[in-house]
Amino acid sequence: MICFENATKKYGKEFALKNMNLKIEKGKIYGLVGANGSGKSTTLKMIAGLVRPNSGKVLVMGMPANRKIAENVSYLTELDMFYEGFTIRQMIEYTASQFLDFRIKKAEKLIEFMNLDFSKKIKNLSKGNRGRLKLVLSLSRDVPILLLDEPFSGLDPMVRESIVKSLLTFLDFDKQTVVITTHEIAEIEPILDEIIVLNNGQFIAQHTVDQLREEQGQSVLEWMKENLNREDLEKV
Amino acid sequence: MTADFEASRPIYIQIVYKILLQIARHERSAGEKLPSVREMAISLGVNPNTIQRTYGELERMQVVETKRGQGTFITENRAVLDAMVKKLQRETIDLFVANMKELGISEDKMVDELKKYLMKKEGGI
Numbered sequence: 001m002i003c004f005e006n007a008t009k010k011y012g013k014e015f016a017l018k019n020m021n022l023k024i025e026k027g028k029i030y031g032l033v034g035a036n037g038s039g040k041s042t043t044l045k046m047i048a049g050l051v052r053p054n055s056g057k058v059l060v061m062g063m064p065a066n067r068k069i070a071e072n073v074s075y076l077t078e079l080d081m082f083y084e085g086f087t088i089r090q091m092i093e094y095t096a097s098q099f100l101d102f103r104i105k106k107a108e109k110l111i112e113f114m115n116l117d118f119s120k121k122i123k124n125l126s127k128g129n130r131g132r133l134k135l136v137l138s139l140s141r142d143v144p145i146l147l148l149d150e151p152f153s154g155l156d157p158m159v160r161e162s163i164v165k166s167l168l169t170f171l172d173f174d175k176q177t178v179v180i181t182t183h184e185i186a187e188i189e190p191i192l193d194e195i196i197v198l199n200n201g202q203f204i205a206q207h208t209v210d211q212l213r214e215e216q217g218q219s220v221l222e223w224m225k226e227n228l229n230r231e232d233l234e235k236v
Numbered sequence: 237m238t239a240d241f242e243a244s245r246p247i248y249i250q251i252v253y254k255i256l257l258q259i260a261r262h263e264r265s266a267g268e269k270l271p272s273v274r275e276m277a278i279s280l281g282v283n284p285n286t287i288q289r290t291y292g293e294l295e296r297m298q299v300v301e302t303k304r305g306q307g308t309f310i311t312e313n314r315a316v317l318d319a320m321v322k323k324l325q326r327e328t329i330d331l332f333v334a335n336m337k338e339l340g341i342s343e344d345k346m347v348d349e350l351k352k353y354l355m356k357k358e359g360g361i
Contacts, residue, residue, distance in 0.1 A: 161281075164281055165278060168277050173284050190281055193285055210248060210286070210289070213244065213245055213247070219243035222243055
């Protein structure tokens with residue numbers, strides 16, 4: 001589904017991503033984890049075709065990822081990308097006008113599921129409700145690949161829970177592949193199939209969540225604490 | 237989130253155990269239909285693939301049966317369910333006895349202590 005072959009990205013002299021090799025399969029939920037600056041967002045932007053590698057390849061559904069890939073990829077950014085003066089209804093209609101695969105019916109169901117009010121103006125929404133609306137907009141697209149960059153950041157536990165539930169309720173698990181970056185790993189671990197760990201722009205490991213528990217008797221968080229520290233030590 | 241899981245065991249196994257306990261307590265009975273994979277995933281806040289593995293494991297244990305196009309049902313075979321409940325009891329007792337032995341307590345003393353403990357409980361202390 002998604003394949004990185006020795007992909008490297010530099011900003012000036014700094015490596016954002018170094019010789020990245022990665023395989024992502026269809027129909028699974030992946031957690032992309034690592035400290036700030038580990039290359040998580042760059043990885044997502046490359047899958048979305050927003051950033052091209054300096055060397056190596058990024059293939060999405062067999063094609064090199066470029067701007068055309070946006071047809072197949074729904075990308076939820078860390079940033080707010082709303083028109084403040086729009087109501088929720090107008091924001092949905094606007095998004096539907098930009099993406100042919102946007103399903104208004106699904107968006108309406110999601111808005112109700114999240115207890116949002118169609119007539120409310122974006123500028124009057126709380127931070128939590130802005131977070132919910134972002135998810136509604138990206139989940140409403142009928143696309144094979146969903147990229148969620150820090151969907152939980154700065155949101156309270158109630159909002160985080162409603163986001164997790166709506167993912168479980170509205171994802172099409174037979175067709176859709178999801179990659180989520182997050183610092184709230186403990187919270188979303190139960191919904192993940194696999195985790196991919198990055199550190200300093202490099203690929204560290206990829207594991208199925210149950211494999212860690214079965215073979216090492218550890219949750220993802222425990223495993224990371226033990227293994228990432230060791231990795232850091234080796235570098236010093 | 238909705239359900240808490242221990243770190244040391246796979247999540248799907250923990251859900252298997254949860255369902256076995258529900259059967260033992262008669263919260264779920266023979267022949268009853270289990271929620272669909274998706275429903276169960278949403279209510280527990282876990283990945284549907286995890287529930288798929290849970291149901292697969294229960295099926296392997298012959299505790300549930302999957303009927304094509306209808307869903308997953310707890311077996312009607314009470315002998316299988318009774319044996320499963322007996323096995324759970326047995327494992328719990330094994331663990332208790334092993335722990336008490338580690339504390340250096342003889343079998344007679346174990347029985348005495350257990351009786352005393354249960355009597356006190358009934359007395360409301």
